[in-house]
Amino acid sequence: MSSALDASRSGMLRHQAFIDTVANNLANVNTTGYKRQKAYFQDVLTTEDFLRLVAATDADAVLATTAGVELSGIERIFSPGALALTGNPLDVAIAGEGFFQVLLPDGTVAYTRDGTFTRDADGRVVTANGHLLLGQAGPITLPANAARVSVGQDGAVVVELDDGSPPFTLATIQLARFINPEGLLSAGQNLLLASENSGPPVLGQPGANGFGRTVGGAVELSNVDVGEELTNMILAQRGFQFNLRAYQTTEEMLRQANDMNR
């Protein structure tokens, strides 16, 4: 049977995945700290190409059972998003490389660029979902009588108490970097987890050794560019249509072959 149908089918499926990533990015255009995703494609060996390859190189390649295109991956693009001032002292953005570390209820550490922190009932600094932010000395607990809190460029959480005593550094926010951030796994809620592909986290102080600076009173907006996503949507949609047309034409040709003896 003709591999043309296979090729067009794979084209439609992969372009569907492409459309899905675009839709996901557009849905998160206003999600703070969101990093957009992108689908990458690879060609697939046809049986014919495979036989040539084996004859030419003795390669022990896996027999291609289909033709067309496959996804090589859907990856996050970690380009910076714009910073927006919010005036909320516990909103922290990272200008440059690095991730905040947050403690999940099961004890694992997750990583995020979403710095919209708040104070929970016990005075601890938590994410919007209630996960603890980790400083150099573990979770950060603000004193009950803290009048003002600010975060410096080096990650220092400076607290001024309501008794008029001079401000002091309560804790320092620690950031994590990865050799391959594209290898981090999405865990939902704007959180990412380390994986075999990402490598272990490299910890450090904001503003030093290539780590980004922390900016208090601001959040990082998503790095989704609506214009680019709409362009991608057109590419994905037209790509789908091209493959659908090819599929229909092949189908028509095969129908004619079947009708030959009428």
Next chain:
Amino acid sequence: MIRGLYTAAAGLITGLRRQESLANNLANVNTTGYKADVNALRSFPAVLVTEVDGGPLPVRLPTAQLLGVLGTGVLFEERGIDFSQGPLVQTGRDLDLALQGDGFFVLQGPNGPVYTRDGHFLRDANGLLVNADGLPVLDVNGNPVVLGLGPVQVQQNGLLLQNNAAVAQLQVVSFPDGGLIRAGDNTFVPVGTLPAASNAAVFQGYLEQANVNTAELMTHLVTLARVYESSQRLLQMQNETLRKAVEEVGRLS
């Protein structure tokens, strides 16, 4: 039997093969560094036709009349690859590299080097520069490129810098004599040809798109469908002629 039957059948077989090529190209319209399939068609050897029963029986052959040349259809000869430059599109990602000009990046495959125009590279957990399938990218000395944390600058001559210090020189080669075949996953391997130096420029923050011309392919798609239909009609007509010969010619009553 009737020669035309085979000529029409050759047209049908070739039509479907060309359709496979077209479908493959269309499936890869958004594949980075994809190089389009091109079809080479060739006619079957033409035959010299003679009138065999032109003379009296004992000396039939010497007096045979030459009637001329008859084509016997079309043969799908080769699925070649069109290595022309694809458009470069800006991505802004520091490990997205595109080649402008004749050349390939060199990857360390499981059975020796493989060659690609897809410059979407990543760092693996050990800092090795790899492609999306984890194959290491090789430098001019044939060693994998190892990067540290932090941003990378890539110059047009393929020199990689980190913190303003040279880290590695990417290997970029060309195959002036052609001879590359597809190896899947956007890679190619050479058959009987050796790589030569390349003067392709490396552009950082760009990816090369597929060199598939969709407008051209859509017109091919339509043309091909109609040619296929014609071949099919031709076959049916020959079939009808044969039917008449069997059923009507030589009927007694």
